[in-house]
Amino acid sequence: MYATNYHRASSLSEAEQMLAAAEEGKLLSGGQTLIPTMKQRLAAPTDVVDLRHVAELKGISVSGGVVKIGAGTTHAEVAGSADIQSACPALAGLASHIGDPHVRHMGTIGGSIANNDPAADYPSAMLALNATIHTNKREIAADDFFVGMFETALGDDEIVTAVSFEAPDSAAYQKFPNPASRYAMAGVFVAKKGGTVRVGVTGAGSDGVYRASDMEQALSGSFSPDALDGVSVDPGGMLSDIHGTAEYRAHLVKVMAKRAVAAA
Amino acid sequence: MASISMTVNGRTVSGEAEDRTLLVEFLRSNLALTGTHVGCDTSQCGACVVHVDGKAVKSCTMLAAQASGSSVTTIEGLANGDVLHPVQKAFHENHGLQCGFCTPGMIMAAVDMIERHGGDLDEATVRSELEGNICRCTGYHNIVKSILAAAAEIGGARQAAE
Ligand SMILES: Cc1cc2nc3c(=O)[nH]c(=O)nc-3n(C[C@H](O)[C@H](O)[C@H](O)COP(=O)(O)OP(=O)(O)OC[C@H]3O[C@@H](n4cnc5c(N)ncnc54)[C@H](O)[C@@H]3O)c2cc1C
Ligand code: FES
Ligand code: FES
Numbered sequence: 001m002y003a004t005n006y007h008r009a010s011s012l013s014e015a016e017q018m019l020a021a022a023e024e025g026k027l028l029s030g031g032q033t034l035i036p037t038m039k040q041r042l043a044a045p046t047d048v049v050d051l052r053h054v055a056e057l058k059g060i061s062v063s064g065g066v067v068k069i070g071a072g073t074t075h076a077e078v079a080g081s082a083d084i085q086s087a088c089p090a091l092a093g094l095a096s097h098i099g100d101p102h103v104r105h106m107g108t109i110g111g112s113i114a115n116n117d118p119a120a121d122y123p124s125a126m127l128a129l130n131a132t133i134h135t136n137k138r139e140i141a142a143d144d145f146f147v148g149m150f151e152t153a154l155g156d157d158e159i160v161t162a163v164s165f166e167a168p169d170s171a172a173y174q175k176f177p178n179p180a181s182r183y184a185m186a187g188v189f190v191a192k193k194g195g196t197v198r199v200g201v202t203g204a205g206s207d208g209v210y211r212a213s214d215m216e217q218a219l220s221g222s223f224s225p226d227a228l229d230g231v232s233v234d235p236g237g238m239l240s241d242i243h244g245t246a247e248y249r250a251h252l253v254k255v256m257a258k259r260a261v262a263a264a
Numbered sequence: 265m266a267s268i269s270m271t272v273n274g275r276t277v278s279g280e281a282e283d284r285t286l287l288v289e290f291l292r293s294n295l296a297l298t299g300t301h302v303g304c305d306t307s308q309c310g311a312c313v314v315h316v317d318g319k320a321v322k323s324c325t326m327l328a329a330q331a332s333g334s335s336v337t338t339i340e341g342l343a344n345g346d347v348l349h350p351v352q353k354a355f356h357e358n359h360g361l362q363c364g365f366c367t368p369g370m371i372m373a374a375v376d377m378i379e380r381h382g383g384d385l386d387e388a389t390v391r392s393e394l395e396g397n398i399c400r401c402t403g404y405h406n407i408v409k410s411i412l413a414a415a416a417e418i419g420g421a422r423q424a425a426e
Contacts, residue, residue: 006266006283006329028330035325036307038284048283050330076319100396101376102310105319106326181308182395 071110273341360410383419
């Protein structure tokens, strides 16, 4: 790891100031992506601003059917939250399968969506749940937030503060984990709210997380696994790497989508 | 340089270290607590697991400065003098280790796991909870056996105390 300067923010405004004062600063939340990346010298921020002690970023609330999760909420806290388990059990389940217990104790939802790893789990849920991403500057619809692989709509000085969404009528997430890393080789989050069905796909698309609009259409007509029989997934838009070919991933997406609908 | 102070195994410690110092380096180099191991460079193996404020974390994936002000427990803090912690004892009795390199992390992960699940642990849960701890030697069988034995003993002791 290259040398860096550590700063601990105790409030959101202090974090903004510390980031603004840094030459090439980076926010440090759970550190479960940033620190491994710094160790590999793939990132070399001059300064890191620790958000773990910022109270404004913590906590889960559910009121009037709207779920709000602070950016600094850990995967373990989402997985273990009785409120999330009753409002959106699929999201609690998703969080409980991220990485391993030690990673879940540190890693946060804000860090995960800001990073937008093409194989991360949360981004698919944010798209399917039609979530709003709250920052220190504005509110962004998930559809506009996830721009491409490791790319989001966030500005350099923008801090994710929370995510919110309306609890779905039913939802499910199915992930085919890479046997070694446990990141998704294909992960599909399906959410139904009234007559609208949204489908978020992670791990598979060559441009990162995406919404499967043809699946959404088919499922809005009939919310059953069979409704997806006639939908074909184009391998042209899929990732291809040592873990799996584009054709393999295209096949997985459909299988995971069917399983998710069956489980929802 | 960061001035770091924390409680480690019940003892208040402080020291100076570069801001980029990892918690595991601080424990091993500054405090000479070499029971916590480093087995990888990719945050995957779990040899470095310690408890920070009561939760199992990978000490290779946290800066020492992040842990400043916290309470840290390492493998050295488990035994009570010569009396092994029930999880240590279970690993000893069930042949839960061969070379022993992964063992400190395995035991710290196991203590955390048993604290969260109590006596309810079953084999499938133990195996999935060990996702972040890699062992090159044992094939995991006796590690799982050790953790189940310890969970039963700790669960039984808790019931007896109630
Ligand atoms: C062994 C291992 C296995 C893993 N397995 C999985 C898995 O199966 N699925 C999965 O989805 N993830 C997995 N992860 C990644 C994990 O979920 C991370 O916790 C997550 O990707 C990043 O969250 P963090 O809080 O740790 O962020 P950090 O590492 O602290 O930050 C990540 C990035 O986001 C930025 N950032 C952080 N917080 C904010 C904020 N509030 N506003 C704006 N930018 C911010 C940082 O500057 C940095 O660029 C794994 C990680 C490890 C080490
Ligand atoms: S040394 Fe920490 S996970 Fe391998
Ligand atoms: S006993 Fe050798 S690595 Fe686990």
